Amino acid sequence: MNVYMTNPVKRRSRRPRRGNPDSHIPQHSSVSTSREAYAETRRWLLALHGPTCAYCGVESNPRNITLDHVTPRKGQTAYDRRDNLVLACKRCNTAKADKPFLMYLLAQRARATNLARYGQHLSDGILDIVRPLAGEVVIPPTTATRERARPRIVYGLEADDDSPYSDSPYRASA
Numbered sequence: 001m002n003v004y005m006t007n008p009v010k011r012r013s014r015r016p017r018r019g020n021p022d023s024h025i026p027q028h029s030s031v032s033t034s035r036e037a038y039a040e041t042r043r044w045l046l047a048l049h050g051p052t053c054a055y056c057g058v059e060s061n062p063r064n065i066t067l068d069h070v071t072p073r074k075g076q077t078a079y080d081r082r083d084n085l086v087l088a089c090k091r092c093n094t095a096k097a098d099k100p101f102l103m104y105l106l107a108q109r110a111r112a113t114n115l116a117r118y119g120q121h122l123s124d125g126i127l128d129i130v131r132p133l134a135g136e137v138v139i140p141p142t143t144a145t146r147e148r149a150r151p152r153i154v155y156g157l158e159a160d161d162d163s164p165y166s167d168s169p170y171r172a173s174a
Contacts, residue, residue: 042087054119
């Protein structure tokens, strides 16, 4: 008589099941980011710098510009946070791939200058490496600053000002 057949007891596997959400063990070295968080970061960077590549400085179509992890994710302990993400054109993102960013920047020093210019939001550790490579960088005004810098025309400070609203029926008569 076979003992195993008479007393069938299911043994629990030591391995957690793939689809079991309770079996997920969080990684402390990297914080995963949702699609919505990536989209929000992309929108934020586009509003801040426009569709400009942080490596080559070339302006691209906003639909085609990609997010790049400055410190690569593959095999690394990079965080999926804003202080490790920049906008990059497809050409630069593909060329950089999983290379360490220092190696990529040293191949062309202009990349370091552009990264210092368009990566002011990056972590202090990254900026401490980039700044000496970049030298003195003239920081262009952000898109939001450029919009605020437009001269404003103020009408109505003087009684005889040529205001487009001078004939308005809602204007208080003096």
